[in-house]
Amino acid sequence: MSSESAFIDTLRALATHPAARDLIDDAAVLEMGEGALVLTHDMIVEGVHYLPGDPPEDVAWKLVAVNLSDLAAKGARPIGVLLGFTLGDEAWDQAFAAGLGTALTAFGIPLLGGDTVSAPTRVLGLTALGRTDGPAPSRAGATPGDLLWVSGAIGDAGAGLKALQAGEDAPALIERYRTPRPRLEAGERLAPLVRAMMDVSDGLLIDASRMAAASQCGVEIELDAVPRSPHFPGTAIEAATAGDDYELLFALRPDDAAAVLALGDEIGLPFSRIGRFVAGAGLTLTEDGASVTLPDSLGYEHRRP
Amino acid sequence: MSSESAFIDTLRALATHPAARDLIDDAAVLEMGEGALVLTHDMIVEGVHYLPGDPPEDVAWKLVAVNLSDLAAKGARPIGVLLGFTLGDEAWDQAFAAGLGTALTAFGIPLLGGDTVSAPTRVLGLTALGRTDGPAPSRAGATPGDLLWVSGAIGDAGAGLKALQAGEDAPALIERYRTPRPRLEAGERLAPLVRAMMDVSDGLLIDASRMAAASQCGVEIELDAVPRSPHFPGTAIEAATAGDDYELLFALRPDDAAAVLALGDEIGLPFSRIGRFVAGAGLTLTEDGASVTLPDSLGYEHRRP
Numbered sequence: 001m002s003s004e005s006a007f008i009d010t011l012r013a014l015a016t017h018p019a020a021r022d023l024i025d026d027a028a029v030l031e032m033g034e035g036a037l038v039l040t041h042d043m044i045v046e047g048v049h050y051l052p053g054d055p056p057e058d059v060a061w062k063l064v065a066v067n068l069s070d071l072a073a074k075g076a077r078p079i080g081v082l083l084g085f086t087l088g089d090e091a092w093d094q095a096f097a098a099g100l101g102t103a104l105t106a107f108g109i110p111l112l113g114g115d116t117v118s119a120p121t122r123v124l125g126l127t128a129l130g131r132t133d134g135p136a137p138s139r140a141g142a143t144p145g146d147l148l149w150v151s152g153a154i155g156d157a158g159a160g161l162k163a164l165q166a167g168e169d170a171p172a173l174i175e176r177y178r179t180p181r182p183r184l185e186a187g188e189r190l191a192p193l194v195r196a197m198m199d200v201s202d203g204l205l206i207d208a209s210r211m212a213a214a215s216q217c218g219v220e221i222e223l224d225a226v227p228r229s230p231h232f233p234g235t236a237i238e239a240a241t242a243g244d245d246y247e248l249l250f251a252l253r254p255d256d257a258a259a260v261l262a263l264g265d266e267i268g269l270p271f272s273r274i275g276r277f278v279a280g281a282g283l284t285l286t287e288d289g290a291s292v293t294l295p296d297s298l299g300y301e302h303r304r305p
Numbered sequence: 306m307s308s309e310s311a312f313i314d315t316l317r318a319l320a321t322h323p324a325a326r327d328l329i330d331d332a333a334v335l336e337m338g339e340g341a342l343v344l345t346h347d348m349i350v351e352g353v354h355y356l357p358g359d360p361p362e363d364v365a366w367k368l369v370a371v372n373l374s375d376l377a378a379k380g381a382r383p384i385g386v387l388l389g390f391t392l393g394d395e396a397w398d399q400a401f402a403a404g405l406g407t408a409l410t411a412f413g414i415p416l417l418g419g420d421t422v423s424a425p426t427r428v429l430g431l432t433a434l435g436r437t438d439g440p441a442p443s444r445a446g447a448t449p450g451d452l453l454w455v456s457g458a459i460g461d462a463g464a465g466l467k468a469l470q471a472g473e474d475a476p477a478l479i480e481r482y483r484t485p486r487p488r489l490e491a492g493e494r495l496a497p498l499v500r501a502m503m504d505v506s507d508g509l510l511i512d513a514s515r516m517a518a519a520s521q522c523g524v525e526i527e528l529d530a531v532p533r534s535p536h537f538p539g540t541a542i543e544a545a546t547a548g549d550d551y552e553l554l555f556a557l558r559p560d561d562a563a564a565v566l567a568l569g570d571e572i573g574l575p576f577s578r579i580g581r582f583v584a585g586a587g588l589t590l591t592e593d594g595a596s597v598t599l600p601d602s603l604g605y606e607h608r609r610p
Contacts, residue, residue: 003395004421010402017385017415028387028417037342039417041387041432045424080322082333082346084389084430090308097315110322112333112344115430116309119350123428125389125420127346129335 021138024214026070026198029136038130040070043084046122050178051164056092057099058178059124064103066201067128069182069246073199075137075191076130078107078184083114084125107184134192141196142215142251148275149260151183151248153229154204158242172231180246186269187248193259196251203299204240207249208275209283215251221275223287236287243300251277326443329519331375331503334441343381343435347372348389351427355483356469361397362404363483364429369408371506372433373487374551378504380442380496381435383412383489388419389430412489439497446501447520447556453580454565456488456553458534459509463547477536485551491574492553498564501556508604509545512554513580514588520556526580528592541592548605556582 008023015023019030027040044066046052050059064081071078083100087093104111112129142148160177163170183199190197196215200207204226212219223236232239252260257273264271285292313328320328324335332345349371351357355364369386376383388405392398409416417434447453465482468475488504495502501520505512509531517524528541537544557565562578569576590597 003398004392006395007390007392007398007402008421010399011388011405011416011419014402014406014409014416015418017417019385020415020417023416023418025418028385030384030417039387039432039434041346041389041418041430042420043389043391043422043424043430045391045422048423079335080324080333082344082432083316084346084348084428085312086348086350086428087309087312090311093308093312094315097312097319100316101319104319110325111316111319111328112322112325112335113320113328113330113346114316115347116313117348117350117428118353119348119426119428121424121426121428123389123391123422123424123426123430125346125348125428125430127344127387127432129344 024140025138026073029074035132035134036136038071038074038076038132038136039127040067041125041127042067042070043123043125054178056095057102060096060099061103061179063124063126064107065180065182065246067126068107068184069199071128071130072182072184072187073197073248074132075187076132077188078109079129079131080110080112082112082127085114085116086119086122087116088122132191137191137194137197139196139198139211140214142211142217142277143195144217144277144279146195146251146277147254147273148208148219148221148277149250149252149271149273150200150204150227151186151269151271153227154245154247155232155234155239155242156229157244159232159234161244177244180244182246183248183269185267189263189267190248190250193256194250194252198249200245200247200249201243203243205283206299206301209298211249211251212277212283215277218278218280218282219275220278220284220286223285223292225272225274227270227272237295241295241297241299329445330443331378334379340437340439341441343376343379343437343441344432345372345375346430346432347375348428348430359483361400362407365401365404366408366484368429368431369412370485370487370551372431373412373489374504376433376435377487377489377492378502378553379437380492381437382493383414384434384436385415385417387417387432390419390421391424391427392421393427437496442496442499442502444501444503444516445519447516447522447582448500449522449582449584451500451556451582452559452578453513453524453526453582454555454557454576454578455505455509455532456491456574456576458532459550459552460537460539460544460547461534462549464537464539466549482549485549487551488553488574490572494568494572495553495555498561499555499557503554505550505552505554506548508548510588511604511606514603516554516556517582517588520582523583523585523587524580525583525589525591528590528597530577530579532575532577542600546600546602546604
């Protein structure tokens with residue numbers, strides 16, 4: 001067991017409230033009347049979640065977007081955010097603040113508070129607060145027979161990161177890496193339909209495995225069904241392990257496929273069926289009907305609990 | 306204007322929601338029916354808010370306590386917390402997790418969620434969520450003629466920090482520095498009585514100045530009235546600029562003094578009248594009736610917004 005796993009197991013024992021969802025979900029969900037209050041806190045660190053050369057405006061966007069993506073996965077409308085900021089280079093700080101303004105304006109939410117401290121390294125944290133009108137889907141609700149779906153296209157953000165690391169010019173991919181779009185409208189509309197939902201942040205395969213494990217079943221993914229954009233340069237397995245997609249991954253009863261396809265047409269975001277949940281445990285892959293060996297890495301494993 | 310002030314001014318323009326209280330308050334306050342939801346996020350950094358040699362269990366206590374102190378200042382009962390943790394030395398991490406358990410158990414609240422990341426420096430963040438039954442006092446409600454009160458004793462924590470830095474053995478003072486006690490019961494009981502309230506974190510003088518500025522009036526403090534414990538080794542002005550007290554500072558109508566003194570007797574926490582609010586602006590000091598020159602530093606200025 002890794003040091004991080006041991007630490008998180010110790011924390012899990014402190015997560016005694018049902019709202020904590022045993023720390024396996026993207027966010028805390030406090031039931032309030034018919035709906036729920038949803039709270040998430042994600043941090044980003046230079047060199048781990050963004051590159052030293054990324055524009056500070058985009059870093060601010062990403063910090064907001066990754067947190068709102070967790071709200072989207074619970075079907076929540078964002079109410080506001082609290083910022084945890086470490087001061088550093090003054091010009092960078094001011095550009096970050098301007099970018100934060102751009103992001104909050106784009107999503108129509110206010111800054112509610114937070115803290116600013118001096119620290120030797122930049123560690124940026126954001127708490128996002130949201131609200132649902134009905135029950136918030138967990139990642140633990142899938143059952144054998146449910147189908148696995150995903151929104152949008154997978155892999156572009158990871159390819160954007162690779163392009164930046166290689167010094168290549170690939171604006172469409174880099175834009176997906178630096179300024180992800182949380183699927184807020186989709187999440188809110190999908191929430192009443194889905195059996196389980198989460199966002200894809202660490203990689204499609206690892207995140208699907210986590211949904212299956214939380215739901216105490218297995219999952220089969222058809223790699224050839226994983227949706228990729230015309231810009232994506234790699235293989236299906238590269239897309240499915242790349243991470244940083246911030247798309248929605250959800251389990252659906254087969255009968256609800258038509259409703260989801262109609263919703264996709266209405267809001268202009270494609271939804272793709274990429275696999276199914278089965279009795280048992282673990283992940284299996286196929287491509288064009290043939291079994292595929294699991295890659296060594298299913299995605300990022302040590303970035304978040 | 307410092308770099309931090311410029312940054313915070315930029316942020317203030319994004320705090321467009323009334324719940325943000327223009328970022329001048331200890332916490333965000335979202336009205337919900339008769340009461341309010343109160344949210345705060347404070348960070349602590351090694352070498353800034355705690356010493357490298359402080360036991361990790363105590364660092365965890367402090368992280369919880371400083372956030373709950375902000376809830377106390379708004380009269381809120383804590384509901385739970387979200388942790389933002391940077392992994393480092395494994396033994397330190399595990400001791401921190403154990404200390405977090407001790408603190409959360411002591412305050413009777415659960416861990417609700419959060420994030421764990423790898424980072425080169427430890428920057429620890431906590432978001433605390435609380436709830437009030439009635440209006441949450443702001444720090445901007447004092448008016449000329451109100452009296453300034455404070456809970457407990459001032460200066461011990463700062464003296465504890467000095468003792469640690471000097472390698473001196475002063476357990477009573479060091480305990481106050483490392484494991485502050487947020488005044489949750491006092492805050493909840495005081496909230497309906499006070500005109501303004503905040504906690505004393507950066508130093509009594511600087512925090513009283515901030516309350517006066519937020520309330521658009523001046524404040525006079527009688528140094529000889531500043532309550533000190535039998536352990537405190539320094540002068541009144543040293544106590545009043547030391548910081549880390551996590552006591553409650555509040556403005557009260559003169560007629561409410563008897564109610565506050567009775568409350569102090571009931572809950573076993575002394576409350577002391579230490580000054581008054583006046584028309585105008587700024588801070589003035591007296592000692593034994595004579596005017597006293599303001600010290601160069603009123604407390605910590607660059608630790609938090």
